[in-house]
Amino acid sequence: MVPVLSTRVCELFGCRYPIVQTGMGWVSGANLTAATSAAGGFGILAAVTMDETELDRAVRAVKESTDAPFGVNFRADQPDLDARIRVVAGQGVRLISFAGAPSKDIIARVHDHGLLAMPTVGARRHAEKMLDWGVDAVIAQGGEGGGHTGPVPTTLLLPEVVDAVGAEIPVLGAGGFHDGRGLVAALAYGADGIAMGTRFLLSAESRVPDEVKQRYLAAKVTETVVTDALDGAPQRVIRTELVDRLIGSSIVTRLPRAVGKAFAYRKLSGTSSRDLIAEGLAMRRNQGLTLAQLAMAANAPMLIKAALVDGDPDVGVLPTGQVTGLIDEIPTVAALIDRIMADAEATLARLAALGAPPARAGPEVVAIGVPPTTGTATGSAEGRMDGEA
Template sequence: MTDVLATRACTLLGCRLPIVQTGMGWVSGANLTAATSAAGGFGILAAVTMDLAQLTRAIGAVKASTDAPFGVNLRPDQPDLDARVRLIADEGVRLASFAGAPSKDTIDRLHDAGILVMPTVGARRHAEKMLGWGVDAVIAQGGEGGGHTGPVPTTLLLPEVVDAVGAEIPVLAAGGFHDGRGLVVALAYGADGVAMGTRFLLSAESRVPDEVKQRYLAARVTDTVVTEALDGAPQRVIRTDLVDRLIRSSAVTRLPRAVRNALAFRRVTGTSVRDLATEGLAMRKSQDLTLAQLAMAANAPMLIKAALVDGDPDVGVLPTGQVTGLIDSTPPVAEILDQIEADARATLARLHG
């Protein structure tokens, strides 16, 4: 009998379970990525918040921990993208994921290097465009998801994307998933698996400080908000006093903070002023951003770092999916995946009568 959990995504990614751990900036380090892949899922290393040397060390750490395949999350407009592509190709990384849409040229360069490409989409037309440019899979993230997200709920977006591109490439469902029942729901919609961020953020291997994890565990499903006050794009975070102040503030008062954070992000990631300007111009051209939006583009990463790395959510922000309100523990990744698989198989058995 065919195992319904052994989907096209498993074949493509080389994993046992159709469960992807997304490349969350400041969160998805080598420890979390290796633990996910070793336990049968597919881990993705967050490279956007690393410089090239840090990424090199992180890839080495993952490979030292497991020989299972894993991916690396990239930004399509990074000035050193060519060097990153060469690095992950030389290191045998299986896949590059993108939160935003990579260009066709970027996709071609990755394919020429033997690397699979999987962007995240929030609309049917985006999935169709990415399919036309040759990507190998897509993550369809509904509005329940954390971080940058769209307005369409997963239950409406997912069947749309599956109907549009699912006959040709695997579709992973994201936004609102944390257990085996959700995995079965995604498969019923025609997806090839799920991609989760918040569930993995709240794991033992996540490098988020324990006291910050407690803030997530205490949140209810109604304690999040989607706002453009951080970087000009809709982003779901836990509602805090700081977030409320940012929402109430005017663009005039937000801009100086954004400029300071952009320069801080440049220092953290080792980006030169020249490269920062080049990257900004590329982003402005590809995403049709105003100069003010460009200045705010690095605002969110530094506010997130303040909470998730420095451990001070009172001066930072906590990106999250609404599913944080359903999670009440931080077990090891292996336990999370084992429980999801057991719950999914029990749900399938129940449906079969």
């Protein structure tokens, strides 16, 4: 491995390569998480929709498959977050990632249990606040990323976040990354690595049904849309007839269905009615959601489950990054990570060659416009060829 590719993220997370698999709901199960960490990346288990028993079982399954470090993803406003943190802290999990911004108190509680805290941010000011509150690393996700996302593209957001907090904590770039060229580009911006969701969703170890993966492979870069019709927050999905209907419907039409989905989500996740209300109030307080948006908050997880778990994208939605339009195959995680690293090393070698002095082709080759000379003057001509005017 090229030394420059061993970054602060590798040291902090304990992984070989600066490649993170994000905690995608319904996608990043124990199998995918373990495969990523075993292959040298850093896998993150998606645990928001699990109850405590399922969480404990999934963490143990990862540990049975690999002794490499991994993380777990939670939502900062889950009412039983303390209990969840205790479950994973007792099993050697390295890091907790948050899709949204955790509070200063939550970050302190994560640290009290000996774990690292890493949120995803979509704006420089959010990264600065997270740094001030003590997080250990941040993922800067640009607008082309999957799931909930912001409007700023990765090429603008990533260097901005690096400039703001990169001197203090590692920054990972997310949104649009899928190969070694992207990894090198992120490093060139000053990031410490990349975090990928869609690229890992389209891997052999992903739990998404094969026929649904084919829907992703068939989608073009222009066939995704960002909408708040699912749960009131901007979210990127593959454009389907269902998505178009949701976008075209009013809140009055969507609300009854969303309420039903909320109770289905409560039962599935093991959340009591009391905790569901408490969670909703926390979301309203922290995210400024209206009552109608609160009722829709459980809508997205259940619609995503319908497609990614139950295998019926006609009645569910397909969260994705725009990068799905550049992916045309489903490799194993090990093959994917090996290829990314080989591609990154080849890209670095190609860039290094651009700055190398040209090879000497013999005494007949001279600089354009410079008469043939001998002796020390030849060195002078070569100097000009190398850019020393």
